[in-house]
Amino acid sequence: MDPNQRIARISAHLNPPNLHNQIADGSGLNRVACRAKGGSPGFKVAILGAAGGIGQPLAMLMKMNPLVSVLHLYDVANAPGVTADISHMDTSAVVRGFLGQPQLEEALTGMDLVIIPAGVPRKPGMTRDDLFNINAGIVRTLSEAIAKCCPKAIVNIISNPVNSTVPIAAEVFKKAGTFDPKKLMGVTMLDVVRANTFVAEVMSLDPREVEVPVVGGHAGVTILPLLSQVKPPCSFTQKEIEYLTDRIQNGGTEVVEAKAGAGSATLSMAYAAVEFADACLRGLRGDANIVECAYVASHVTELPFFASKVRLGRCGIDEVYGLGPLNEYERMGLEKAKKELSVSIHKGVTFAKK
Numbered sequence: 001m002d003p004n005q006r007i008a009r010i011s012a013h014l015n016p017p018n019l020h021n022q023i024a025d026g027s028g029l030n031r032v033a034c035r036a037k038g039g040s041p042g043f044k045v046a047i048l049g050a051a052g053g054i055g056q057p058l059a060m061l062m063k064m065n066p067l068v069s070v071l072h073l074y075d076v077a078n079a080p081g082v083t084a085d086i087s088h089m090d091t092s093a094v095v096r097g098f099l100g101q102p103q104l105e106e107a108l109t110g111m112d113l114v115i116i117p118a119g120v121p122r123k124p125g126m127t128r129d130d131l132f133n134i135n136a137g138i139v140r141t142l143s144e145a146i147a148k149c150c151p152k153a154i155v156n157i158i159s160n161p162v163n164s165t166v167p168i169a170a171e172v173f174k175k176a177g178t179f180d181p182k183k184l185m186g187v188t189m190l191d192v193v194r195a196n197t198f199v200a201e202v203m204s205l206d207p208r209e210v211e212v213p214v215v216g217g218h219a220g221v222t223i224l225p226l227l228s229q230v231k232p233p234c235s236f237t238q239k240e241i242e243y244l245t246d247r248i249q250n251g252g253t254e255v256v257e258a259k260a261g262a263g264s265a266t267l268s269m270a271y272a273a274v275e276f277a278d279a280c281l282r283g284l285r286g287d288a289n290i291v292e293c294a295y296v297a298s299h300v301t302e303l304p305f306f307a308s309k310v311r312l313g314r315c316g317i318d319e320v321y322g323l324g325p326l327n328e329y330e331r332m333g334l335e336k337a338k339k340e341l342s343v344s345i346h347k348g349v350t351f352a353k354k
């Protein structure tokens with residue numbers, strides 16, 4: 001390459017004309033076009049809130065996922081830096097950054113999966129519901145853009161309060177005529193990840209071999225671990241059940257307090273979000289028997305949304321599983337969970353209908 005071309009190329013790299021990592025090389029091609037022409041198989045994934053505490057490690061882990069061919073990183077701040085940084089990883093996904101509302105539609109167009117960790121996190125003393133006033137509006141705006149630009153995408157909602165933000169997104173999609181209950185999922189995977197870890201600690205097991213179904217929702221008593229259904233089968237004392245239930249329900253608060261004002265779980269959340277997103281992508285690819293817990297539109301109880309095991313497939317959720325046999329302790333927990341969930345769902349729906 002002649003030196004002038006090389007200098008132009010380096011300078012384009014350091015001062016990209018836009019955020020899309022497209023570097024002019026004088027040939028009329030750019031890196032993105034070259035990759036696209038290569039026809040790399042895989043799915044297109046957007047992360048909304050990609051520059052945040054969850055968004056950054058989530059973006060890094062999704063860039064490492066071989067099922068992802070294109071990764072769009074959208075945020076209202078710092079998207080260029082995160083995009084430049086992650087785009088240097090030598091994995092196959094092509095990364096593009098999008099900054100602020102004017103670029104939101106471009107970020108979403110053509111996506112197969114949209115993951116939303118946008119919004120404010122808790123500080124000590126707050127409940128997840130205290131985030132409603134800010135995050136409800138953020139999720140509504142982002143959902144409106146999804147309905148317009150990628151109405152068939154699977155949507156994974158992480159932003160809290162999940163118990164209300166998922167009903168908000170559903171209501172926005174209904175208004176737009178695009179609601180498909182198979183495609184909208186609140187991410188409750190961190191509750192499962194924590195439950196597996198804490199049960200493994202108590203029982204001296206390898207956490208990778210433990211499976212705890214966690215149903216209900218994603219806040220306090222709505223988080224209902226079904227310890228009677230743990231795999232491998234475990235027999236717990238009542239004291240262990242109470243300790244584990246309390247620790248799983250308050251795992252988020254444990255992290256919020258430990259971070260002492262610097263936010264809530266980000267790294268374990270990114271890990272959990274990637275596990276869940278990967279399951280969605282494997283389902284889309286047609287893999288069989290992909291079962292995870294998620295907060296979804298549901299007929300499992302009288303509530304319109306509920307977290308339970310779901311089977312993921314080519315169209316999103318292929319099947320929502322019932323709760324299975326519950327013991328007396330779990331039945332009491334279920335009643336408490338439903339009472340609180342019903343209020344949170346109603347709050348979300350009312351907000352979105354306004």
Ligand SMILES: NC(=O)C1=CN([C@@H]2O[C@H](COP(=O)(O)OP(=O)(O)OC[C@H]3O[C@@H](n4cnc5c(N)ncnc54)[C@H](O)[C@@H]3O)[C@@H](O)[C@H]2O)C=CC1
Binds near residue numbers: 052053266
């Ligand atoms: N579902 C779950 O299990 C969990 C949920 N969360 C929730 O995830 C959310 C994000 O948490 P963190 O990443 O720690 O917060 P953070 O404050 O570190 O990051 C949030 C990001 O969202 C961006 N953002 C704000 N408004 C936006 C908009 N309108 N469009 C796009 N991006 C926007 C911010 O610029 C920031 O980069 C919080 O609501 C938190 O409560 C956190 C942990 C677990």
Ligand SMILES: O=C([O-])CC(=O)C(=O)O
Binds near residue numbers: 121122190253
């Ligand atoms: O506790 C929070 O605010 C964040 C969260 O949802 C979790 O860590 O489970």
